[in-house]
Amino acid sequence: MYFEMAKRNLKRHKLMSFLAFMGIVIGVVSLSIFGIIGESVKNGLNEQNGKISYIEIIPNKKQGYFYFSEKDVKKLEIKKFNCEIIPILSSDEVMKYNRGRNETIITVYGLNKINMKKLTNKEISDTSIGINSYCLKNLGLKNGDYIKLKNSKLRIIKLKNNNNILSNLGLDYIISDNTFKQICGNAGYSKIIIKTSKNSKSKIKNESIKLLNNKENKAVVYNSLTMLSSIIDKLSLFLSAIGGVSLIVASVCIGNVMIMNVVERTREIGIMKSIGASKKDIMMLFLYEAFILGLIGCIIGTIVSYATGYIIVKYIIGLDMPLFALKYAVYGISIGLLLTLISAIYPAYKASKLNPIGALRK
Template sequence: MTDGYRTILFNLAVRNLKRHKVRSGLATVGIIIGVIAVASLGIMGTSLSALVGGLVSDVSDTVLVTPHLAASSGDPFDPRNTLASRISDRDVAQIEKAVGQNRVIPMIRTSERLTVDDEGGYAQLYVLQADDIPFLLEKESGLYPQATSSGVMVGSLLADEFDLNPGSRIEVGGESVRVVGIAAERGMGIDINPDYAVIVTEAWYTERHGEQEYSQVVVKVADLDEVEGVKAAIEQQLNRREENVDVLDSREILEIYYDTWDAINVFLLGIGMVSLFVASVSILNVMIISVTERTREIGLMRSIGAERREVMFMFLYEALILGVAGSIVGGLVSAVVGFYVSASVAEFLTGYVATDGAAALSPAAVGYIVFGVLFGIAASVIAGLYPAWKAAQLNPIEALRYE
């Protein structure tokens, strides 16, 4: 088959698609939607993985000690059998003994009713020893809370939302307190997420609620090469007889996040690919109708010498044109849609807007767009194979008699 003859067949395919603009357009829209679903969902998963990975890796010097959840009896998935434990002062002393000169920061995580003027809701409350607050958090303005004062510190994003400054008064748990400082924006980490939180001293909290055991302990390791050794020492000290605490570093938590997001990403891609398969079914339907409507034309072509493979190529060109047009448009749109969907989900999950667009332009993101485009074209051509084969198998004489 010469190039000139291929051009004729291609032009016949274009002519037929133009004759049925609405039908062809609807089939193309289906491919566009499918490609957008595959590419944008893939970009979203990649962006979120990069976001979480970047946030956790920022605290690579951190070892996190949390209470081990002990199942009392029976089905471990029964929430009635799961008892949340805490970390005692004795446990903290053992951790300090195990880690040597590295900084140990015990903290309580809870929530309290927060009211600013007539607005309010529940906010995260971090309870820290006064001398640990400057070590863990940077201040944007004002002062750090002192053990002897009743002032509190608030996260930068919470301060922006309620227009708070050092000296502002807020209600925490129904008590009016003064904001003495604003913590600098820090983002989400494995140790503390203060941007939408209130930070108070342990002395302030115990004066109002009594002595409390700790929710977690953060260990800041001076030498990154010692992280594994510090973890092993804590495990040996506290989990010698039974498992009392869980000890993780940022790398392990990062792996957990990656595994989770990879699973979510596969699920999202599966949804997108299903929508693309649905779109390919519409192309299959369009092509079958086209073969039926052009039966006499096929018989005429065959009677004047057209070969079966030439008839087959003519219909495959139709499917290819629909697939290429829809996939390219879908790929272009998905670059925009995927980024904004990622940004919206990231804002919902982390509480702040990521302004860096690098994730949407990363090689992995471009790879998902290319994958979506190629998958859309391939799905379209595969959808056109059966109708094209059926057209090529028509008997010329019977086709000419078709009414």
């Protein structure tokens, strides 16, 4: 009975019903879509991280360590992990290009020629610098051009972007270790790369950190994808919280619409009470109206969230949407419906307390 009467009343007050409905839809979409996209991106990063077959170890700067020494590298080499140990030098330098007319600050990396060949598949001489093709395009440079680091003139060798290790490690500017020491000095190694199999990565990571740290907390494992995943996780939660605020605003609007509904239907409520409707009947009628609006609005909002999220993740970002990302859609329905019912309690209570005689006079 309550359900049928609630449907009839919603149809009779189409504009108010539509405004409340749209508030719920927008609130649910705002709450769900950021979570769905964030969870999908995080899942894609975790999958990519699982494919990585190297470990990146950096000095623990929080403990005052900024470089690794030759002795540290020897420790790892003596251990014989049956994998490749690649120590890397780095320094921030001013690079001049276009015959000195332009300059920019870059992080230049120094490797010995054997390790350089392993990472870049290129022969980079002591008079050359390997630069990522993406960086070359941004700077308006091309293969064979010349740049200057301090007083050294170096010829550019283009490094392709399809080398996953280079792109993931951010090794955009590479020179030989001999050239690096002449230009930047030799303070020590800024990172150590250990190339290994995916199956033994976890074991070697733990053993190498234990070996380097020994009695001091000198080394930590760095993973840019894991850090990025953590940042995206926090960002998606933050954006979902903003969506939650919009859903709360929507629920306040629903409360206002319901109160206006009570005011407009005062005479109708008086008639219902005069023919025997109880306070419970009146209250349940208004709650059913809010429930129907909330349920339909939440379902439509969830469908819109999923469809929009799928299009963004699949065709714009280029990732697959994991099934567990739909938990945010469930959150949207649950929270949206709950807030809708809460926002309708006061208007429903106010309607149930109306004096029938006073209501009929209006």
